[in-house]
Amino acid sequence: MADHRAIGAANTKAGQSLAEKCAHYGKGYLRLADPGQNARSTMDSTVTFLISMGLCLHWESTAEMDALFRPALWADPSPMVRKGADVTLRCQGRLGSDRFQLWKDGELREERNDSWSRADFVLRKVDDLRDARSYKCRSGQGPLWSELSDPLPLVVTGPFPKPTLWAKADLVMAPGTSSTLWCSRPRLSSLKEVTFTLWKAGPREPLQQKPSADLWTDFSLPSVTPRDTGSYSCTYKDRTTSGKESVPSDALELVVPGSLPKPSLSALPGQVVEPGKHVTLQCRQPPRSALWRATFTLLKVGSPQPLQSQSPAGTSADFPLLSVRAQDAGNYTCVYYRKMAPYQVSECSEVLEFRVTDELPKPSLSASPGQEVVSGTNVTLLCWGPSWIPRFVLYKEGVEEILHSMEVREDRARFSLTHVTPEHSGNYTCSYQLGTNESLWKQPSDALELLVRAVALAFLGVPAYLIILTDSERTTHIQKLPKTDQDNYS
The missing domain is CATH 1.10.287 (Helix Hairpins)
Structure with missing residues (x-):
C-alpha cells in the first residue's frame, strides 16, 4: 500500500x-x-x-x-537463478521514459536514469535469503510516474545439481508439428520423489509441472507455433516440506519459423576459407523489418538444435566461427524473433553454403564455336567448376585487370566476345571469385588459345572461304574451300 x-x-x-x-x-x-x-x-x-x-x-x-501506463519487468536470463550467480532485471517503459525505479517487497530498492525507455537493474551474486523476493518497477517522465509493473518473483535455486534437458527430435520445427522435451536428474539417495518443472525464458510462471519418482519425465509440446520459439530449461525440487529446488538445466533453444520477412546471412571474409581461419556469419534483418531488440539464432542444416543465439541492440548479429575445421563446412541459415509477447518469428534466411578447404579443383575453360574463328564471329568462353561456386572471372594473358566477372548459371559462367577481331587472339584463363581470399580464388584454369583470322578473298589471290549462315543457331561457320572449288567461286 x-x-x-x-x-x-x-x-x-x-x-x-x-x-x-x-x-x-x-x-x-x-x-x-x-x-x-x-x-x-x-x-x-x-x-x-x-x-x-x-x-x-x-x-x-x-x-x-x-x-x-504500466511497464513490463522480466529477468534475464531467467527468474530461476542459481545461488551466487548474477541476474539482470529489465524494466521496459513507454517511449520517452527517462527515470526508473526498482521495488522489492513493497520498498524502493534502486532508482536510476536511462534515456532508452528501458533500464537494467543488475543483482550480483544473488542469495536466497536476501534476493529471493517479489520485484516490481515503474517508469517516469518529467514529474510523472507510472503504475507499478506486475510482480516478478525471483527464485534462488538450492544445492541440488542441475538436471539435463534434451529432445529426441530436431529443435527446428515446422508449425503444427509436435515435440517432446525430456528432463532427467542425477540419482540422489536423499530424494525419493520430486516435482519436475519446465520453464521458458520470458514468462514468469512455470509452463508445466509433473511429480515423479523416476529419474526423468517428459513434457509434451503439441502442435507448436512460432510463439513456442525460445529458450527452455527444467528444474526439480524435493516434494517434502523443505521444497529445495535444483539449479536450472542448460538452456535448450526451440525454433519454429514464422511469417516475418526473412533475414539475410553472409560470411566474412568469404564463403570459402582455409582451415584454421576465423569466420563471422552475419545475420541481418531486412530493411523493411521494424522488430527492435530481436533475438537472432544461427542454424545448421542437419544439426538437431540451433548453434548460437544472440540478442544484440541493433538489427544484426555476428556469429563467430573460430579456427574453422572441415566439420564446420555445411549449409547455414538464421532466423530472428521477439522473445516477449506478441511473439513473432521470421522465416529462415536463404541457405548459405560454407566451405573449408585448402585446395580447390582447377576450373575448366572452353570456347564455342571453337578456338579458331574469323573476324566478326561471336565467341562464347565457358568456365565451370564445382556446383557450389557462385562466380567466375576471366583473364587474358598480358592484361593485368579482370576482363569480365560473371555469376554462374546452370553450373557455368558464359563470357561473350562479340564480333571478334584479330586483336582478340591470345591466351585466356578463368578463376573462381569467392570473396577476399585471394590465395584460393586466384587459382586459374589451363590456358585456352583463341586464334582470330582476318577474312580472306579469292580474287585478291589469297585462299577463299565459304561463309555459311545458320539462322536457327545464329552462328557463322567458316569453311576453307579446296583449290578446285576456289576456281569455281573466283
Whole structure:
C-alpha cells in the first residue's frame, strides 16, 4: 500500500503543479483584459487566454494517460537463478521514459536514469535469503510516474545439481508439428520423489509441472507455433516440506519459423576459407523489418538444435566461427524473433553454403564455336567448376585487370566476345571469385588459345572461304574451300 500511496502522491503533486500553472497563466491574461483597454486589445487577450487554457488541458490529459501506463519487468536470463550467480532485471517503459525505479517487497530498492525507455537493474551474486523476493518497477517522465509493473518473483535455486534437458527430435520445427522435451536428474539417495518443472525464458510462471519418482519425465509440446520459439530449461525440487529446488538445466533453444520477412546471412571474409581461419556469419534483418531488440539464432542444416543465439541492440548479429575445421563446412541459415509477447518469428534466411578447404579443383575453360574463328564471329568462353561456386572471372594473358566477372548459371559462367577481331587472339584463363581470399580464388584454369583470322578473298589471290549462315543457331561457320572449288567461286 505504501508504494501505491507514493505514486498517487507524486502524480497528484504533478497534477497540482500543472493546475497552478494554468491558473497563473489564466489570471495573468485576465488582468490584461480590463475594461480600460480598447476592443482589439481585449479580443487579443481573450484569444491568448483560451489558447493557454487549451494547452494546459492537453498537458493534464497527457499526464493522466502517462500515469496509467504500466511497464513490463522480466529477468534475464531467467527468474530461476542459481545461488551466487548474477541476474539482470529489465524494466521496459513507454517511449520517452527517462527515470526508473526498482521495488522489492513493497520498498524502493534502486532508482536510476536511462534515456532508452528501458533500464537494467543488475543483482550480483544473488542469495536466497536476501534476493529471493517479489520485484516490481515503474517508469517516469518529467514529474510523472507510472503504475507499478506486475510482480516478478525471483527464485534462488538450492544445492541440488542441475538436471539435463534434451529432445529426441530436431529443435527446428515446422508449425503444427509436435515435440517432446525430456528432463532427467542425477540419482540422489536423499530424494525419493520430486516435482519436475519446465520453464521458458520470458514468462514468469512455470509452463508445466509433473511429480515423479523416476529419474526423468517428459513434457509434451503439441502442435507448436512460432510463439513456442525460445529458450527452455527444467528444474526439480524435493516434494517434502523443505521444497529445495535444483539449479536450472542448460538452456535448450526451440525454433519454429514464422511469417516475418526473412533475414539475410553472409560470411566474412568469404564463403570459402582455409582451415584454421576465423569466420563471422552475419545475420541481418531486412530493411523493411521494424522488430527492435530481436533475438537472432544461427542454424545448421542437419544439426538437431540451433548453434548460437544472440540478442544484440541493433538489427544484426555476428556469429563467430573460430579456427574453422572441415566439420564446420555445411549449409547455414538464421532466423530472428521477439522473445516477449506478441511473439513473432521470421522465416529462415536463404541457405548459405560454407566451405573449408585448402585446395580447390582447377576450373575448366572452353570456347564455342571453337578456338579458331574469323573476324566478326561471336565467341562464347565457358568456365565451370564445382556446383557450389557462385562466380567466375576471366583473364587474358598480358592484361593485368579482370576482363569480365560473371555469376554462374546452370553450373557455368558464359563470357561473350562479340564480333571478334584479330586483336582478340591470345591466351585466356578463368578463376573462381569467392570473396577476399585471394590465395584460393586466384587459382586459374589451363590456358585456352583463341586464334582470330582476318577474312580472306579469292580474287585478291589469297585462299577463299565459304561463309555459311545458320539462322536457327545464329552462328557463322567458316569453311576453307579446296583449290578446285576456289576456281569455281573466283
